[in-house]
Amino acid sequence: MGTFIPNTREEQKSMLEEIGYSSLDDLFKDIPTECMFKGELNIPKGKAELEVVREIDKMADRNKMYKKIFRGAGAYYHYVPSIVDTVSNKEEFVTSYTPYQAEISQGILQSIFEYQTMICELTGMEATNASVYDGCSAAAEACTMCIERKRRKIYISETVDPRIIETIRTYNFGSDAEILMVPKVDGETDSKSLKDMLDDQSACLVIQQPNYFGILEEVDALSDVVHEAGAKLIMSCNPISLGLLKTPGEYGADIAVGEGQPLGLGLAYGGPYLGFMATTKKMFRKLPGRIAGETVDKNGERGFVLTLQAREQHIRREKASSNICSNQALCALKVAVYLSAVGPKGIKEVAVQCTSKAHYLQKGLEKAGLKLEYDKPFFNEFVTDSCDSSKLLKALDEKDILGGLPLGDNRILWCATEMATKEDMDELINATKEVS
Amino acid sequence: MKLIFEKSYQGRGNHIFPSLDVEVGIPESAMRNRKNHLPEISENEIVRHYTELAKRAHGVNTGFYPLGSCTMKHNPKVSERVASNPKFVNIHPLQPIETTEGCREVLKRTEEYLCEITGMDAMTFQPAAGAHGEFTGMLLIKAYHKKKENYDKTEIIVPDSAHGTNPASAVMAGFEIVNIKSDKNGMVDLKELEEKISEKTAGIMLTNPNTVGLFDNNILKITQMVHDAGGLCYYDGANLNAVMGIVRPGDVGFDVTHLNIHKTFSTPHGGGGPGSGPCGCKEFLRQFLPGIRETKNGYEMETETIGNVTGYYGNFLVVVKALAYLLSIGSDGVSLSAKNAVLNANYMMHKLKDIYDVAYDRTCMHEFVLTLEKLKEDTGVSALDISKALLDYGIHPPTMYFPLIVHEALMIEPTETESKEVLNEAILAFRKIYEDALKNPDKALKAPISTPVGRLDEVQAARKPVLRYEFES
Numbered sequence: 001m002g003t004f005i006p007n008t009r010e011e012q013k014s015m016l017e018e019i020g021y022s023s024l025d026d027l028f029k030d031i032p033t034e035c036m037f038k039g040e041l042n043i044p045k046g047k048a049e050l051e052v053v054r055e056i057d058k059m060a061d062r063n064k065m066y067k068k069i070f071r072g073a074g075a076y077y078h079y080v081p082s083i084v085d086t087v088s089n090k091e092e093f094v095t096s097y098t099p100y101q102a103e104i105s106q107g108i109l110q111s112i113f114e115y116q117t118m119i120c121e122l123t124g125m126e127a128t129n130a131s132v133y134d135g136c137s138a139a140a141e142a143c144t145m146c147i148e149r150k151r152r153k154i155y156i157s158e159t160v161d162p163r164i165i166e167t168i169r170t171y172n173f174g175s176d177a178e179i180l181m182v183p184k185v186d187g188e189t190d191s192k193s194l195k196d197m198l199d200d201q202s203a204c205l206v207i208q209q210p211n212y213f214g215i216l217e218e219v220d221a222l223s224d225v226v227h228e229a230g231a232k233l234i235m236s237c238n239p240i241s242l243g244l245l246k247t248p249g250e251y252g253a254d255i256a257v258g259e260g261q262p263l264g265l266g267l268a269y270g271g272p273y274l275g276f277m278a279t280t281k282k283m284f285r286k287l288p289g290r291i292a293g294e295t296v297d298k299n300g301e302r303g304f305v306l307t308l309q310a311r312e313q314h315i316r317r318e319k320a321s322s323n324i325c326s327n328q329a330l331c332a333l334k335v336a337v338y339l340s341a342v343g344p345k346g347i348k349e350v351a352v353q354c355t356s357k358a359h360y361l362q363k364g365l366e367k368a369g370l371k372l373e374y375d376k377p378f379f380n381e382f383v384t385d386s387c388d389s390s391k392l393l394k395a396l397d398e399k400d401i402l403g404g405l406p407l408g409d410n411r412i413l414w415c416a417t418e419m420a421t422k423e424d425m426d427e428l429i430n431a432t433k434e435v436s
Numbered sequence: 437m438k439l440i441f442e443k444s445y446q447g448r449g450n451h452i453f454p455s456l457d458v459e460v461g462i463p464e465s466a467m468r469n470r471k472n473h474l475p476e477i478s479e480n481e482i483v484r485h486y487t488e489l490a491k492r493a494h495g496v497n498t499g500f501y502p503l504g505s506c507t508m509k510h511n512p513k514v515s516e517r518v519a520s521n522p523k524f525v526n527i528h529p530l531q532p533i534e535t536t537e538g539c540r541e542v543l544k545r546t547e548e549y550l551c552e553i554t555g556m557d558a559m560t561f562q563p564a565a566g567a568h569g570e571f572t573g574m575l576l577i578k579a580y581h582k583k584k585e586n587y588d589k590t591e592i593i594v595p596d597s598a599h600g601t602n603p604a605s606a607v608m609a610g611f612e613i614v615n616i617k618s619d620k621n622g623m624v625d626l627k628e629l630e631e632k633i634s635e636k637t638a639g640i641m642l643t644n645p646n647t648v649g650l651f652d653n654n655i656l657k658i659t660q661m662v663h664d665a666g667g668l669c670y671y672d673g674a675n676l677n678a679v680m681g682i683v684r685p686g687d688v689g690f691d692v693t694h695l696n697i698h699k700t701f702s703t704p705h706g707g708g709g710p711g712s713g714p715c716g717c718k719e720f721l722r723q724f725l726p727g728i729r730e731t732k733n734g735y736e737m738e739t740e741t742i743g744n745v746t747g748y749y750g751n752f753l754v755v756v757k758a759l760a761y762l763l764s765i766g767s768d769g770v771s772l773s774a775k776n777a778v779l780n781a782n783y784m785m786h787k788l789k790d791i792y793d794v795a796y797d798r799t800c801m802h803e804f805v806l807t808l809e810k811l812k813e814d815t816g817v818s819a820l821d822i823s824k825a826l827l828d829y830g831i832h833p834p835t836m837y838f839p840l841i842v843h844e845a846l847m848i849e850p851t852e853t854e855s856k857e858v859l860n861e862a863i864l865a866f867r868k869i870y871e872d873a874l875k876n877p878d879k880a881l882k883a884p885i886s887t888p889v890g891r892l893d894e895v896q897a898a899r900k901p902v903l904r905y906e907f908e909s
Contacts, residue, residue, distance in 0.1 A: 003764075003765050003772055003776075003852075004512055004764075004765070004773075004852075005772065005773065005852050005853060006853065006854070006855035007855055011856050012776065015779060015783050015856060016779065018786075019783055021782070024772075024775040024776070024779060027778045027782060027799060028775075030798070030799055031679075031683060032653055034656065035656065035683050035688050036682060036683060037682060037687060040767055041553060041767040041770055041771075042552050042767070043549050043552055043767040043770070044763065044766055044767065045768065046763075046764055046765050046767075046769045047763050047766065049764070052514055052518070052760050052763045053514060053517065053518060056518040056521075056542075056759065057518065057521060059538040059541045060524050061523060062538035063523045063524070063527050063536055063537065063538035063539055064531070064535035064536075065522060065526050066526075066528070066531070069528060071528055071530060071531075074529075074530075075528055075530065075748070077526075079453070081450070081452050083450075083479055083482055083483065085520075086483065087483065090486065090487070090490040091490075091495055091497040091498070092491070092494065092495045093489075093493060093495070093707055094497075094511070095495030095496040095511055096494060096498075096705060096706075096707045097501070097503055097506055097508060097705045097708065097832075098708035099493075099707065099708065100503075100835075101823070101832060102892045103824070103827055103884050103889055103891065103892070104493070104832065104884075105707075106492040106493070107488075107490055107492035107493030108489075108707040108708070111489055111707075112707075113439070113903075113904070114440050116903055117439075118474060121472050121473050121474060122472065124468075124470050126904075127903045128903070128904070130708065131709070133565065133568060134564065134747050135747065136744065136746055137568075137745065144608075161747075163744055163747040164747075166744040167743065167744045167745065167746065167747065170575065170726060170742055170744055171608070173578060173609070173610070173742055173743065174574070174575060174609040174610025174611065175608075176610075216463055219466075220466075242468065243468070243472070244462070245468055246466035246469070247468055247470055249470065250466075250468070259747075266525035266526060267525070267527055267528045268524065268527070269527045269528075269536065269748070269753075270746075270747060270748025270749045270750070271710070271746065271749065271751040271754075272564070272710035272752075284903065290708060291901075291903055293898070293902055293903050294897065294902040295892050295893045295894065295896050295897035295902075296893055296896065297891060297893070298890045299890055301889055301890070303889040303892045304892075305897045307901060307903075308901060310898070313599075313600040313601050313603075314600040314601075314838070317603045317613075318603035318613040319607075320600065320607075322604070322608070323568075323571055323601050323604035323607075323608055324565070324567055324568075325565060325566060325567045325601050326565035326566060326567070326698065326709040326713075327565070327708055327709045327710075328564070328706075328709045328710045329707040329708030330706030330708075331710055333706075333707065337482065337486065339474050339475075340440055340475050340482050340485075341482060342452060342474070343449040343450070343474050343475060343477070344472045344473070344474045344476065345449060345476075347474060348472075349453050350453060352456070352460065352462065355461060355462055355463060356456055356458055356460050356461040357458055358461075359463075360458040360459070377463035377465045393532075397532070397535075402531060405530055418453055422458050425458075
């Protein structure tokens with residue numbers, strides 16, 4: 001049994017004696033016996049390290065790991081540069097707590113400050129926090145930022161990832177905010193319907209760019225309509241796409257959020273990921289969670305601290321802007337290392353490769369008989385609608401290819417990233433020809 | 437030290453991506469015009485930058501970290517190893533169910549073990565952190581009352597010793613907060629509780645042992661009183677390390693709980709996350725749990741689910757680490773860990789209490805609280821100053837100024853993974869600092885002197901927020 005307790009039984013005994021207790025159980029004598037758990041926990045006996053490794057590795061072996069992945073839909077298969085794990089495995093980063101004691105946490109605080117700067121650069125926004133749990137909870141927290149006393153209607157486009165929609169609904173399960181869905185036309189948010197739906201109680205509109213179906217929305221039009229109604233625009237973005245495409249800042253979004261996973265984090269069966277949230281100078285005081293800020297020490301040297309804590313739960317309690325305490329700090333560190341490694345040219349290069357490969361794949365699948373459902377500009381995901389999806393996906397699986405996500409009997413949402421080689425895509429396309 | 441942007445030099449970088457092997461295909465959409473100032477920097481420089489940052493950070497692997505309420509235990513390396521298995525790291529969350537047997541086994545086994553430890557019947561791993569688990573638990577209580585059409589049940593009772601996340605989480609779930617005071621022993625004041633309980637009571641949130649490190653002996657009475665009023669009882673698992681394997685929340689009247697995997701089950705804190713805050717409940721609340729999970733009808737959402745609090749299965753790799761920890765310590769190691777955590781806390785308290793004032797002088801659980809009110813009155817040296825002085829001894833300070841019910845509080849939690857020598861060294865440091873403060877208060881006010889920066893101006897940081905680096909062009 002490995003308990004990770006250094007003190008031997010003898011040491012424990014002598015410590016107990018020294019402070020006047022007869023046994024370990026004696027320390028719990030104040031707890032009423034009727035509260036005590038009697039018997040033994042129904043958990044296996046402790047194991048040696050090697051046994052633990054064997055047992056859990058065996059579980060991992062029961063997963064099927066694909067090396068050719070053409071499925072995205074919110075979680076993306078990208079290359080993680082070697083340096084990301086090297087840096088993020090450093091013990092000082094891994095085993096420290098939230099940097100409450102700034103003087104011995106400058107390393108953590110500066111890394112957060114650098115992360116914040118990079119997210120602002122990527123999104124074109126002015127301020128950001130140190131991360132939230134994931135892209136879905138980031139969108140939900142952003143809605144909360146927009147709710148005002150007289151503006152309690154949240155609008156979500158039907159083209160947003162269903163998991164984000166679900167999370168926003170859940171976050172508002174106990175609130176009196178109203179959630180309204182904005183219909184889609186041809187895979188895009190219908191700005192005409194939106195215009196009719198908005199009123200002086202509208203708080204915000206949530207859109208996704210590129211949207212769940214991979215399509216690039218005409219954000220300018222949506223931004224105008226929302227702002228005319230006095231509401232806020234929340235844009236959920238694929239961060240890789242921002243290396244190439246017009247940023248939320250340039251579109252005039254009030255809050256940019258998104259799933260940070262594509263920036264150096266593994267697929268990991270859904271987590272840990274991280275949600276990024278960036279906003280304007282006007283709204284940054286409403287941001288939830290930790291924020292690192294620059295200041296000086298008593299000698300005038302630059303240093304960093306957690307700041308604007310008057311928003312937070314440990315100060316404001318029931319009046320806090322959010323309950324968030326732990327965030328996804330180590331994931332944010334990975335993102336910062338990723339963005340440093342690829343640099344300004346690399347992030348654009350990945351974006352160009354993702355979209356180019358997706359276009360190559362789409363054309364190839366079209367030739368293999370898979371019709372594109374929406375004739376709209378797309379980034380690195382697209383929907384086809386003319387095949388028996390379960391049959392095709394099964395055939396691909398036999399070739400160890402994880403095909404797109406089935407959206408129904410005939411529709412498939414495909415995704416390509418820089419990981420897809422031409423050879424892999426040709427194999428996928430040929431296999432599709434054989435089936436259809 | 438320089439920021440990474442100040443080390444950037446135009447044209448530097450790394451060759452990571454091969455040339456494009458298909459023709460360029462770019463959508464007809466608006467392109468980015470704004471320059472992006474990500475750093476241009478070589479791999480060697482990046483590694484050195486972060487090595488320098490790491491030297492300016494303090495983790496459990498650096499030194500003693502008795503940060504109260506945070507359970508900064510050693511993080512077993514076997515957990516890191518098994519969680520970095522590519523067959524976990526590269527699994528897409530939307531893979532076909534028959535290809536994720538291993539991941540589902542991890543979730544199922546960990547759920548079983550944690551239910552056994554807490555006395556609960558079901559648990560979701562969707563919440564990504566403790567506060568997130570609290571929020572989820574509050575939503576379960578909300579869903580329960582909605583279903584029973586208990587529309588008048590709008591209030592959650594929270595003791596004044598509670599973590600700030602408790603009231604904040606309950607408000608997010610749409611409840612109003614009723615604060616109750618603690619009695620002179622730091623326990624829930626039963627008389628006050630009786631007065632505040634009403635037909636509006638939807639539930640109570642309790643941490644036990646509470647935040648002054650004491651086990652509330654009236655717990656059965658308290659949960660009974662809330663149940664009699666039709667409310668539910670929520671157990672905040674932040675302090676479970678003191679009693680795991682000894683008292684099970686589910687056996688003493690609690691209906692819902694969250695655990696802090698990154699505290700009690702030894703997964704690393706990562707400088708503030710990722711944690712994992714699974715939320716467990718009794719059978720009658722199971723149908724409300726969020727997320728896709730192993731249900732009676734298959735791998736899907738529960739019938740009356742509250743929905744999703746994160747996109748998929750929560751911080752899955754953190755759960756893998758917790759499972760490795762649980763398999764290592766096993767059934768007997770669970771309570772042995774708790775007992776040694778309590779022993780280490782009592783040992784430290786005992787060896788400090790002749791000079792420091794202990795807020796509650798009785799056998800403590802896994803942590804204890806000192807009050808420096810008198811020292812501050814006599815010398816001007818505060819809990820903050822003592823904390824900063826500890827930095828010069830290479831010790832991470834305790835939690836300061838919490839719980840709010842103790843003035844000039846320092847909350848010390850040594851954990852079971854520290855040896856007697858470490859405790860003895862820390863005891864010496866605490867004693868020396870106190871004696872120095874009496875002799876030479878000015879010196880204490882100037883600490884720390886050995887850290888990369890001196891005391892920082894937090895007021896300026898908040899008044900004139902600088903939240904990002906500004907580039908010249």
